[in-house]
């Protein structure tokens with residue numbers, strides 16, 4: 558997914574920490590074998606998630622939408638020595654590729670997978686989270702945000718992917734487009750939400766970063 562001119566995108570990648578070998582292999586295998594490989598975070602965004610995690614050294618991370626497990630590895634790189642990432646994924650067919658690369662990364666024991674619909678799984682999670690990454694079905698983003706915010710500790714961070722939706726959020730909604738509608742509503746809600754401090758990072762497809770007060 559290229560949102561920047563190619564030369565700028567390449568320059569940014571070339572001046573960003575190299576993608577670890579295991580993630581390069583996971584990226585390649587995802588593009589060779591799995592449908593919709595564009596969903597994977599990739600080099601630049603992956604390094605950003607990894608640095609956020611390393612800065613916070615979280616004990617508990619929650620991820621909604623694991624896909625082939627790329628972003629879970631990025632987050633797990635920065636976990637506190639006793640930390641764990643819980644990741645929720647509806648598609649069990651992705652379990653084998655996740656397991657393969659989580660094992661290869663040496664971080665498998667730090668990653669707990671929950672297979673199921675996020676709306677059903679989130680209420681069963683009892684932990685308090687330091688960091689959350691919402692990256693699944695856009696139509697439910699608002700509900701995920703409201704379900705998750707009470708489970709985030711003060712000072713904790715919620716990162717929400719694809720909030721620019723290739724720029725569609727800046728335009729009038731045309732026809733039946735529940736995803737753009739949901740993303741616009743979420744961005745507006747967070748912008749007015751006194752419970753958080755927020756910044757919309759125009760990285761890749763847009764990451765909303767909201768810190769709970």
Ligand SMILES: C[S@@+](CC[C@H](N)C(=O)[O-])C[C@H]1O[C@@H](n2cnc3c(N)ncnc32)[C@H](O)[C@@H]1O
Pocket residue numbers: 596597598599621622623624625626627628629645646647648673674675676692693694
């Ligand atoms: C954009 S991909 C996640 C990409 C991954 N976070 C990464 O950066 O590499 C979205 C994932 O959310 C999953 N998903 C979609 N709807 C879901 C739901 N209701 N509950 C849980 N997972 C869901 C999809 O199967 C898909 O694997």
